[in-house]
Amino acid sequence: xxxxxxxxxxxxxxxxxxxxxxxxxxxxxxxxxxxxxxxxxxxxxxxxxxxxxxxxxxxxxxxx
Amino acid sequence: xxxxxxxxxxxxxxxxxxxxxxxxxxxxxxxxxxxxxxxxxxxxxxxxxxxxxxxxxxxxxxxxxxxxxxxxxxxxxxxxxxxxxxxxxxxxxxxxxxxxxxxxxxxxxxxxxxxxxxxxxxxxxxxxxxxxxxxxxxxxxxxxxxxxxxxxxxxxxxxxxxxxxxxxxxxxxxxxxxxxxxxxxxxxxxxxxxxxxxxxxxxxxxxxxxxxxxxxxxxxxxxxxxxxxxxxxxxxxxxxxxxxxxxxxxxxxxxxxxxxxxxxxxxxx
Numbered sequence: 001x002x003x004x005x006x007x008x009x010x011x012x013x014x015x016x017x018x019x020x021x022x023x024x025x026x027x028x029x030x031x032x033x034x035x036x037x038x039x040x041x042x043x044x045x046x047x048x049x050x051x052x053x054x055x056x057x058x059x060x061x062x063x064x
Numbered sequence: 065x066x067x068x069x070x071x072x073x074x075x076x077x078x079x080x081x082x083x084x085x086x087x088x089x090x091x092x093x094x095x096x097x098x099x100x101x102x103x104x105x106x107x108x109x110x111x112x113x114x115x116x117x118x119x120x121x122x123x124x125x126x127x128x129x130x131x132x133x134x135x136x137x138x139x140x141x142x143x144x145x146x147x148x149x150x151x152x153x154x155x156x157x158x159x160x161x162x163x164x165x166x167x168x169x170x171x172x173x174x175x176x177x178x179x180x181x182x183x184x185x186x187x188x189x190x191x192x193x194x195x196x197x198x199x200x201x202x203x204x205x206x207x208x209x210x211x212x213x214x215x216x217x218x219x220x221x222x223x224x225x226x227x228x229x230x231x232x233x234x235x236x237x238x239x240x241x242x243x244x245x246x247x248x249x250x251x252x253x254x255x256x257x258x259x260x261x262x263x264x265x266x267x268x269x270x271x272x273x274x275x276x277x278x279x280x281x282x283x284x285x286x287x288x289x290x291x292x293x294x295x296x297x298x299x300x301x302x303x304x305x306x307x308x309x310x311x312x313x314x315x316x317x318x319x320x321x322x323x324x325x326x327x328x329x330x331x332x333x
Contacts, residue, residue: 029248031255033288038259058255058287063274063301064159064246064312 002053012051017044020057031058065112070119071132076110083107085116094121098136127215134171134216142328147173147216149327152238154178154226154254156202158312159270159319160244161192166320168210168217172327175210175217176238177203180225190309226250231257235265240323243269244316246301259291268322272296273315275305282311284318284333292326292333294318 032039033056082097098117117132135143153160156179183197197205203221245251258267272295281296295315301307
């Protein structure tokens, strides 16, 4: 199991990009932290979600 | 005994009171007196090492006096630390214009203002500009306002759009970056860029401030060690949900306050 935004998830083995796409995220409007480290956008397709990962997906909405 | 009078050392007789300090400055009549951060109309006794600021009620402070007032009116030691900080404000709309004004008033030593845009009439419902600013670059209009508020804040301006190409050069010298853009894509670009390229920099971003939902839904949270996010996280500016001055300024104040806390060594949101 891993945790994504505080919730338990069974997405072990999926790439980050697959997960984001499957859950309807717009990758141009977010930042992802994995175990406290920023994940570079060009690595989304290569990073595989691992057991024990703490993933934080920060989605931005417009307005400023 | 030795005291500090308007930012410079001064000698006063033992037993001296505020009125003696006033006389020493050559001022008389209607004056403002601040003793160790406390503004008073009473002729209080002075103590060795105390800080006294004396100013005519309508007098414009010199840079030295303004700094002395800042040191006196903030909590002890705070102004000195703030004066050493350099903060980038990226985006000078409803968030950034308010963040910059608040940080300047609080005594931040250097603000780096970044925005490619000019002031237009749609900005005035929430952004810290005036009708007379229409058509001016936001960087310049805001720099003039800060100049009119305090001589204690150095302002650097970059009237450019932040891109993946110029980001590394733009923020290289800023210890703190406040993300204040309007578009979600621009927010993401800046946040990813700063977190990837400047691991030692503190970043305070914002998301979710539109409309007139509860003010208490606007919060500051710590996403990662040096990354903080303010807002309610969900209230996007879309047709039917506009941006309004109070909630925009509320979120801006969350950001400015977090920056101020970080400068002072407080890392809890």
